[in-house]
Amino acid sequence: MTKMDGWSVEQLHDGYAQAHRMDRVLYDSETDHQRIVVFDSAQFGRVMTLDGVVQVTERDNFIYHEMLTHVPMIAHGTAKRVLIIGGGDGGMAREALRHPVDQVTMVEIDAGVVDFCREYLPGISDGAFDDPRLDLQIADGADFMRDTDGGFDVIIVDSTDPVGPGEVLFTDHFYGHAKRALAPGGILVTQNGVPFLQGDELTGTLRAFQTLFADTYAFVAPVPTYQGGFMAFGWGTDSDARHVDLATVERRITQIDLSGDYYTPEIHKAAFALPGYIKKLIP
Structure with a gap:
């Protein structure tokens, strides 16, 4: 810096x-x-x-956290066990715990991030760290994914960029272990940077996904402080959850009284309508 x-x-x-x-x-x-x-x-x-x-x-985190959480969880419809890799600020856990889940397992490599976020950015987690449904594991996400018994309905990879501690979370081995950790019909979503400037991230992830999943694609959202336009999220599943219709999305949101500051039923569907320059990055 x-x-x-x-x-x-x-x-x-x-x-x-x-x-x-x-x-x-x-x-x-x-x-x-x-x-x-x-x-x-x-x-x-x-x-x-x-x-x-x-x-x-504090001001724009809601876009990123709502989209990377609610899109897969509402598309799935009955997610009870969720795994978050990364997410030390607690924002992803905050949004996941708004759903009627049994457990959210959060694996963060750096205890220091969790500790100081609880002290200096408490509004991001908004009580998530005190929710009894949260199982916080201070561990290497790649090691956890390799060793877990799995059974997760949704896996959210809330990683940093593929440098330093986050680099291992963008490998074929990691994605293979993540696929094994999913329950039948489960969904894996990943943070894949800003494709206007980091196109190789999305291409590399989806190329790996195509060897693992029946349905691979991406969805997008604009996050102001992530420079360069749309942010992309990778999507992998063996189900047809990506094609859930608007009426079903609306019903599921209403059933759990889920209101978002960015995420809406229409945004859910529109997020998969990719600009041409991003579609070209999908192998």
């Missing part, structure tokens, strides 16, 4: 950067895995960066 005159400059992409003014730095520390910084931003509220890259903000 580069600091210039009180600004946090993110240089994730070659020749392109974004900057956030740090009105107040609340936390700046190195863990065994990465550097964590939390600061106040006039535009986005509290912001967390890992190794200088924005991971979550």
Whole structure:
């Protein structure tokens, strides 16, 4: 992370950067895995960066967390066991626990991320860490996936980009273990970056998915602080859940009184309508 005159400059992409003014730095520390910084931003509220890259903000996190959770869970319709790989800020667990699940297992490699998010970004998890249905495991996500007995209805890979600790979560071996960990009819979804700038991430994931699943595709959402336009999410399943009709989506949302600030029945369906430049990335 580069600091210039009180600004946090993110240089994730070659020749392109974004900057956030740090009105107040609340936390700046190195863990065994990465550097964590939390600061106040006039535009986005509290912001967390890992190794200088924005991971979550108070203001726009709802888009990312709602879409990566509700799309697969509503499409599935009867998910009771959910696995989240990553997601140390608790936002994904927050949204998953809005569903009538029996258990949400969350595997986060860095206990420091969980601890400081509970202290400095409590609104992101909004009580999720205290929900008795949450099984929090501090462990390497790849190791957990390899060793788990499985039986998960939905697996959500809420990873960082494929560098450092997150790199192993983008491998064929990891996806193969994830497929084995799904219950029949289960759905695997993945964070695949911003395809306008990181197209290889989506292509690589879906190429691996095509050897594993009967139905592979992607869905999208625009998240303001993830620079470069639409963010893409990988989709893999042996079911026809992607094609659930609008009336069924509406009924399932109504049955559990699920209201989203971004996610709606219409958005659920529209998220699979990909722009041409993203469709071309699907092998």
